[in-house]
Amino acid sequence: MIEVKNINKTFGEKHVLKNISASFENGKCNFIIGASGGGKSVLMKCMVGLLTPETGEITFDKRDFVSMDYYQKKDVRKEIGMLFQGTALFDSLNVEDNVAFPLRMFTNWSEEEIIERVNFCLSRVNLSNVNKLFPSNISGGQKKRVGIARAIALQPKYLFCDEPNSGLDPLTSRVIDYLIKEITEEYDICTIINTHDMKSLFEIGDNIAFIYQGQKWWEGNKEGIRDSGNEEFLSFMIASEF
Amino acid sequence: MRFFQHFGGYLLFLSTVFSKPEKWKILWKQIIIEANNIGVGSFNIISLISGFTGAVSTIQIGYQLVSGLVPEYLIGRIVRDSNILEFSPTITCLVLAGKVGSNISSEIGTMKVTEQVDALEIMGVNSSSYVALAKIIAGFFTIPALVVYAMMLSLVGGAISGHLSGIISVEYFVKGLRSDFEAYSVIFCMVKAFTFAFLITSVSSYQGYRTEGGALEVGESSTKAVVYSCMAIIFFDYIISQLMLFR
Incomplete structure (x- = not known):
């Protein structure tokens, strides 16, 4: 609360x-x-x-x-997780790396565990086959979903x-x-x-x-x-x- | 007054940048990427500029020393000293201030106005350190390496242009390069290169980080980054020359 x-x-x-x-x-x-x-x-x-x-x-x-x-x-x-108005996804990182960012930064998980969590978060927001795409290559709605996936990555x-x-x-x-x-x-x-x-x-x-x-x-x-x-x-x- | 405000802001910015990184592994990866962007990305332009700087300086010195009283090989010696002491570190870094400085500033500025920096802060990441530290470290090592490369290429360019224009033979040019060589001039050059590298990357990062607004402000920050980096280079060029050449 x-x-x-x-x-x-x-x-x-x-x-x-x-x-x-x-x-x-x-x-x-x-x-x-x-x-x-x-x-x-x-x-x-x-x-x-x-x-x-x-x-x-x-x-x-x-x-x-x-x-x-x-x-x-x-x-x-x-x-705290935050979904920004303009999504604020990191332009230089692809979708997978964007969602993995807080996991790589704050956990000591192995790369396999991180990718597993990333895939889970992306599937949770109904996104598939976008892992290797960059934010500039996806639609506004997809960006919002990736933003949500990144926000919930660390639960x-x-x-x-x-x-x-x-x-x-x-x-x-x-x-x-x-x-x-x-x-x-x-x-x-x-x-x-x-x-x-x-x-x-x-x-x-x-x-x-x-x-x-x-x-x-x-x-x-x-x-x-x-x-x-x-x-x-x-x-x-x-x-x-x- | 505004100068002191900015200078204070710059020092505060540096104090947050040089704090313990969240993850060394991530920092290391970033350094490799930035070193590639700064070093490899600037290779062609530095090759072009340093080669021609050496070539032009040989022709101009040859033009001014048209006297039977002056030994020919002195052209090589003057080209060597002028390129090692001044042209290679200063011109290379002024060019890099334009290329690398504007790139760093606009990249960080764009991150700032598109809330990417806010996203880092909210995640609990030290945003200034994350966006700037890798760039400063990568620049600190790759820019001096480019200066060494520029130094060598300018002498090669000088030898080639001297030979092609008939001003001085390669043999005499090399004799001039070897005569009374002092390793201290290379140390002086490297001190300048490391100082300028730090100034270019840190001043540009600071300008990018304090961007607020939109695309217009990103452009303004980028221009300021180049202007202030160049001013800092010229100022420190004078200070270092005074301190190291007239001890």
Whole structure:
């Protein structure tokens, strides 16, 4: 379980995150939604340690991430998998080496064991015969799957997905959504999805946090959206033409 | 003020780069790949430039020493000294600053803007060390090797051009190369080569690593990497010459 408490983040004069608190459960797809520029990406970057908040706590199963030193953070990071908006696959490595990267870096497994795990992860995301292809030679949907395969290679406890559907056609988006959902439930991962895709939210969303102008305006589940009574949230939903 | 800001940033960057690597085996593999990119990848251009530098310097020195009072073999000696002391290390490294420096900077810069560096950080990898250390180590050994090769080829080029243009025979040229040879000039050349190699790879890595934005910024970083590397080479060329030649 990941909890954030009273997170504040500023860039110069701009107060991007204002006292945000939320909790994200294991085995569930926890959504952070909101308009572009609302602060959801900054919140996610704070949670994975790419940015440091000025105040507040971020706890990974009761371990306060913000106050940790570099090496303690490194240990927590080994439990984190992340799917980037642009996939962030290493251009110079082929698909197999991309997925094998965290295994080669952090385990003492033999090459056979690594390849076995890579093949398992690739089959888990329904990819085959792409091992030796480079990221530039595969489609956007395949890149996302490879990104997921790399993210789950070390069996993470926490999975962060930044705009997992951006740039994908509706069909592939749905496939990626269900893949994330399946993996989350199967491995009891705490998955956090940053998106403004309402279709994804209604397909696989369990918990929802709505961020608007740097503040959390609403938190709940999808059944409670209609009764939320939050004007900004409802107008965001309507504007998304769901 | 901005200079000191960048210089401080550069030193901090180096302090994170030179930390214990995650896996020595992975670092070793990367070094081999980078050595191949830097060394083998620059072989042709260095051959062309050093051969012609030697050839042109022979012709120009021959043109200036048209006097019966000056022994012919001195042309070989001047070509030797000018190439070993200055042309081979400095020109080779200025060319490599353009080729290797821009390559390193744009590669790391692209990794930065496409979130590959963030991916490394999130995995718990020391990203600056991962992207730069292998390049710096590989450059530190392959660039001086290229300088040695350039040094030899420039003398061969000088001998050939002297013979073809009728300025000096090969026999006299070789006599000039051998006369009053001091091994210290080769040491001086190698000190410059190792220093320049470190500057090219580290300055370019730093410029690439601090890239933020998109394709435009990657191009800007690449240009800055070349400009700052060249400036650093020229500056340290002066410092090393002052320190080593006038002790």
